[in-house]
Amino acid sequence: MTDSAKPGARAAGKRRRLTAAAAQVLYEQGVERTTLADIARAADVPVGNVYYYFKTKDELVRAALSEHSTHLDELIASLEQLPDPRDRLKVLIEAWVSRRDAAARYGCPTGTLAVELDKRADGTLDVEAGAVIRRLLDWAGHQFRALALPDPDDLALTLVSAYQGMSLLANALRDPDIMTREGTRLLRWLDSLKAPDRSL
Amino acid sequence: MTDSAKPGARAAGKRRRLTAAAAQVLYEQGVERTTLADIARAADVPVGNVYYYFKTKDELVRAALSEHSTHLDELIASLEQLPDPRDRLKVLIEAWVSRRDAAARYGCPTGTLAVELDKRADGTLDVEAGAVIRRLLDWAGHQFRALALPDPDDLALTLVSAYQGMSLLANALRDPDIMTREGTRLLRWLDSLKAPDRSL
Amino acid sequence: MTDSAKPGARAAGKRRRLTAAAAQVLYEQGVERTTLADIARAADVPVGNVYYYFKTKDELVRAALSEHSTHLDELIASLEQLPDPRDRLKVLIEAWVSRRDAAARYGCPTGTLAVELDKRADGTLDVEAGAVIRRLLDWAGHQFRALALPDPDDLALTLVSAYQGMSLLANALRDPDIMTREGTRLLRWLDSLKAPDRSL
Amino acid sequence: MTDSAKPGARAAGKRRRLTAAAAQVLYEQGVERTTLADIARAADVPVGNVYYYFKTKDELVRAALSEHSTHLDELIASLEQLPDPRDRLKVLIEAWVSRRDAAARYGCPTGTLAVELDKRADGTLDVEAGAVIRRLLDWAGHQFRALALPDPDDLALTLVSAYQGMSLLANALRDPDIMTREGTRLLRWLDSLKAPDRSL
């Protein structure tokens, strides 16, 4: 029995494709401007069939969100291969800058999604979007803590905040250069942080 | 005959009310989730009458955008009363922090609008949203230049970026405290900037 | 007291302008696609003021119709300057052909109006459109009768029918040449009609 | 499993019904005065469902137009069963006359549609309406050519023109008799046409 003959496998394949398509299309077009048909088409799944895998559009948004969350997990996992927390953070910044063109075109996937979902009355999805951002925040906090820097959570907040801010500006001004400029500054800032030197 | 009895005055009044309502409601609910009826209701204007003042929904969005732009102009004008550019920037930051609750609930008016408009195929409105942000960027650049600091435009980028970032995070995490924490850091950062030698 | 100071005179002027504008615009755009605002604009009369002269849109259509009727009357009056009925008919045909460009673009004013009004449930206006056409039919019948030709009403029907047909085809195919070709034939046909020669 | 139970068959059935209903209702009420709801009701299809088959109202008009075109094709096909081109044209005229009541009520389906569509800014549909008329014109031209008559295209123009004209007059005057009278004349005219010397 081949893989394609296993119903479960096929189903999982479709679910995967739908999730990936949702993540991509929702990122590019935004939640409100994306129809289920858009996602179905991108995933090459018949519209009527989508509902077998996802009961509502919101569930697809949720799936897209967890897809982004997974991407973040993978990124973090790869960063943790590096021994030095400072290096981890630097490579993270470099990863951000390397995606400058997408950022200039569509912004940060999680950030823009969070902005849009926060406008909704719903109030469940926005929490999940926040959770992804918090995950990044927490991880960054860990790194700063590992570096024995004071107020590691504030530093994390500053870092993630800068990332969201530069992504938003790059997007609003359609200028990928903004990512490069701010990225360079952040790297310099990271280097400048010394554990002993800080008075407060 | 009072002003409110003059038809022109009433008309202008309605247009004003519609613009203000649009700015408010679009900020709170987002463009896509806001119906014309929502705005009409908020402005206490019959739906059909809206089109007497604004030919399309996009024109209302444009009006809302220029309303935010005007608010920015007013803020800038009041800041320029202060003689010292550094003080101006500090008061600006304080103004941001003072709006922390709204930021935690809805984000930065211009920033969230820009994010949403950038997802649209249209491509006219998003430029206008970008223009408002650039206006702030330019003004901040002027202040840093007046302080004789090196790379004033980069400093402006950092400042505005930080503002957008902290607003987005405050909103995504529904935590006004984020505004306070980052605001405090920004104030310290401003104070640390010295003309001869700049350390982030 | 100047003319422009006489309210009646001014009013008549506006009514005239509205009627003329209605005739023109309704002819070019059709009844359903023409808004009152279109007509008001063409007549340079404020929209709200239209209703002082015409209670409803239908009344404006009626006015346009009677404008076309008047044009027909004037044409007929000028034709009757000619002593020979056959010459009258020939000049009539030449008048039709001379308007070939308008016909190719918009058809026959009365004919196209009649077609559109006949689709309406109303059932008063279409009768008036028919009356204009019947007026032409009757007049043509008179001429054929004056020429002592047998079955003058049938000849009139043939003539007017040919006119409407060629106008419609010229319009549908956007080809003014059709007016010329059929016009030429009609002139030859007129010449071929001999009182004695006809058997039935 | 009957045909009507096959989804595809049902779908095709609905599309057919919608097309037929569109052809009928648009013919009777005109394009502008017909709402999608009218057509949906006539086809016994829920309004929202119409858009599954036709993306816009214009597409429905197009479908109605091609329905009329098909009717013309069928008529022509049946006429070509006759060996003599002159007989074909005579039977065509008889077909026209036999529809005199519909003509008196609603005019010629294609002609009235062409008139209405020509008033539109669009400029795609009117061309299609013209094409149907040209099809008839071309076919008639072929018949006259087959009869070895001089200027066959002019004769075709005269014939089709006469048809459109008499339909319009019958409609405008609400008099089916007009179809009969002109039809009779056309038949006589056809008979009078001789290959060597042509007198109208």
Next chain:
DNA sequence: TATGAATGAGCCTTCATTCAT
């Protein structure tokens, strides 16, 4: 499970007509 088709609520927009001044 899969899928084309169905459904209905709701949105933006237009416009004839009316009103207040």
Next chain:
DNA sequence: CATGAATGAAGGCTCATTCAT
């Protein structure tokens, strides 16, 4: 008489969701 503004009833169209097979 004049006029800008007001009003509300549709109309075309979209789309999430459901259904029948």
